[in-house]
Amino acid sequence: MTTEDQRQEYRLETQLTVFIELGDEADAETTIVVSHSLDISANGLRIITDRELQAGSIVRACVQTQDMHQRFMLITEIKWIQAWQNPGEFLIGLALFESEDSNIVEWKEFIARECGAE
Numbered sequence: 550m551t552t553e554d555q556r557q558e559y560r561l562e563t564q565l566t567v568f569i570e571l572g573d574e575a576d577a578e579t580t581i582v583v584s585h586s587l588d589i590s591a592n593g594l595r596i597i598t599d600r601e602l603q604a605g606s607i608v609r610a611c612v613q614t615q616d617m618h619q620r621f622m623l624i625t626e627i628k629w630i631q632a633w634q635n636p637g638e639f640l641i642g643l644a645l646f647e648s649e650d651s652n653i654v655e656w657k658e659f660i661a662r663e664c665g666a667e
Contacts, residue, residue: 565614567594602639
């Protein structure tokens, strides 16, 4: 079964800027990986990066809309990673967590609006 077959919800194909924060609060060295989405849904994203990230890691992500009017701070888990089209590019599946210190409610409202706009 491919990741395509495992999808249980509608995904929007859209290219949003996604900032992934690597490192934790106890770690003085925090790295920000800039990537972009391939598609998004209420509970996850597929992103393309130029860095191989560790599957199973819990990371903070900031997703910025194309018009830069909205930003969503989200807590995500890196579910899987695979090589993408060009050498040094990776396709990564992120699952979103329900978390009080995130914008998950606003994110789901944004997705609902975007789905209704089509």
